Amino acid sequence: MDLGLRDKVAIVTGGSSGIGLATARAFLAEGAAVAICARGEARLQAAAAALRALPGARVYARACDVLQPNQVRAFVDGAVAALGGLDVLVNNAGGGRFSTFADTPDADWRAELELKFFSIIHPTRAALPHLRARGGGAIAVVNAVLARQPETHMVVTSAARAGVLSLTRSLANEFAPFGVRVNSVMLGTIESEQWRRRYREAATALSEAEWLADIARDRGIPLGRFGTPEEVAAALVFLCSAPASFITGATLDVDGGVHRYV
Secondary structure (H helix, E strand, O other): OOOOOOOOOOOOOOEOOHHHHHHHHHHOOOOOOEEEEOOOHHHHHHHHHHHHOOOOOOOOOEEEEOOHHHHHHHHHHOOOOOOOOOEEEEEEOOOOOOOOOOOHHHHHHHHHHHHHHHHHHHHHHHHHHHHOOOOEEEEEEEEHHHHOOOOOOEEHHHHHHHHHHHHHHHHHHHHHHOOEEEEEEOOOOOOOOHHHHHHHHHHOOOOOHHOOOHHHHHHOOOOOOOOOHHHHHHHHHHHOOHHHHHOOOOOOEEEOOOOOOO
């Protein structure tokens, strides 16, 4: 299937590893140009070098803290100047915070809410004029099933994710007249360096695959395994593509069936 992304320009925040890097790679495979950002300069440049090694790849990379609006604006404007425009924004930056209500101080609440909201608000604010200048485009937000299925051990992140779900739908409604679609993916448990680090720390006799499979069973994931960054990337790229041109304000669960909501 032709996704209609050839010669389009996509920005991916948090693009130096994991889901962000896999998403950048997937856009390049479809013939799009890609701009990535991350806070760590060394890892970002290593990721950019790997992407540029792909056939025909056009890649722009710049270190950027998505919580700093001036840095975000400079990154987006630099990407547009280098790559010739902007058609897609993937808001991917952000992680998770493990804590219950009882052991979460005010500072952690503020930090998590700021990260989850402003990692979307700043890039979207910077990108929107460029998307409108192209006559429309697509924004995709990486969210989590926690938005609809909160966990007590992740109370701050669950609350923030629920707010992000509402924000995404609000943006979809507001931007629709401009031809800018806004959708999100709702993640379950995805393989990551964090999980690989936990495996090493566990010092188990099990292989990594066996250890992860045990955790998947404990978590009740119907497909019996973790997802991969590439599977998330495929969903994000589809939502930003021409075949998804009548989809906005939607969520796509990429969670192995673990969600219990209807």
